Amino acid sequence: MTPVLQAEGLVKSWDGNRAVDGVSLALAPGEMLALIGPNGAGKSTCFNMLNGQLRPDAGIIRLGGRDITRRPPRAIWRLGxxxxxxVTxxxxxxxxLDNVRMALLSHARRLLGLWRPARHQLTGEAEALLARVGMQAQAGRPCGILAYGDLKRLELAMALANQPRLLLMDEPTAGMAPAERGALMAQTAGIARAAxxxxxxxxxxxxxxFAHADRVLVLDRGRLIAExxxxxxxxxxxxxxxxxxxxTG
Structure with missing residues (x-):
């Protein structure tokens, strides 16, 4: 089976120092892979190379076997x-609801006001995405008054708007209460494995x-030290x- 994501020999240097030094990884469909390590290990740099915000100095990135190494973030987003x-x-x-609808409009490459108001477009699809993350009851509420955990669930719904094959989640439970963290990741794992x-x-x-990852990669000083x-x-x-x-434990 072709991996959804495959990265080989990724390297990125800043001022002569290697933030990422020869990292390789692969993900299968439905797999939850955690990338962990101390501060400064190179995790964010890896993420930013995988979604096109940074260009690797060396290495190759494939999405479903397709080389995406030099593609910009927008193009990579459209590929899934x-x-x-x-920070949400x-x-x-x-x-x-309108936040999710905006994400869907972007995925569909539709322009606001082109033929009818945006609020009438893609409502059913937006409601379905909110239902997947348990947010349908809050569809009419302004985002500015949501609890932080609900904002995280909304962001997950928006990330699903482009029907992704790969989902990159940077510190998904940061700022959440302990009980909310487990619930969000269990929900994410269920959606990922089903789709x-x-x-x-x-x-x-x-x-x-340790509760939700299928596999764990550990970085230290830019290098993969365990998997x-x-x-x-x-x-x-x-x-x-x-x-x-x-x-312990």
Whole structure:
């Protein structure tokens, strides 16, 4: 089976220092892959190369076997790569439904006001996406008054608007209460596995990582130092030395 995402030998340097040094990874459909490591390990740089915000100095990135290494973020998004961010990116003055509808309009390449008001377009599709993340009851509420956990769920719905094959999630549970973190990631995993969406996520909450990742990659100083099932990574001596410290259980 062709991986949804395959990256080989990624390298990125800043002022002569390698932020990412020969990283390779692959994701299968429906797989939840966690990318973890200490601050400055190169996680964000990897993410930004995978979605086109940064161009690698070396290496190749393939989406479904197709070379996307030099494509810009917009082109990569249209090929089926969704992304959520550590700080949510929604329109606070617009309703929940309208935020999702805007994402759908962008995916459909439609211009506002071209033939009918945007509020009449793609309503059914937007409502279906909100139902997938459990937000349909809040469709008419302005985003500016939502609880932070609900904003994260809305952002997930928006990331699904382009029917992604790959979903990149940068610190998806940052700022959330502990109970909300597990619920969001369980929901994400259920959606991903049902639809065959590959998910790559970074996360500092190790309870979230070990509960919801199928595999874990560990970076340190730009290099991949461990890869495997969560329980194998948890007890890896080098990982415990450089990142997990005295974590037990």
């Amino acid at each position: 790569v969704g992304r959520t961010f550590q 990116a929604t329109f606070g003055s617009m309703t929940v 065959g969406i590959a998910v790559l996520f970074t996360e500092h909450d190790m309870d979230v990582v 495997g099932a969560p329980e194998a990574v948890r007890v890896d001596p080098l990982v415990r030395q450089v990142y997990l410290g005295g974590m």
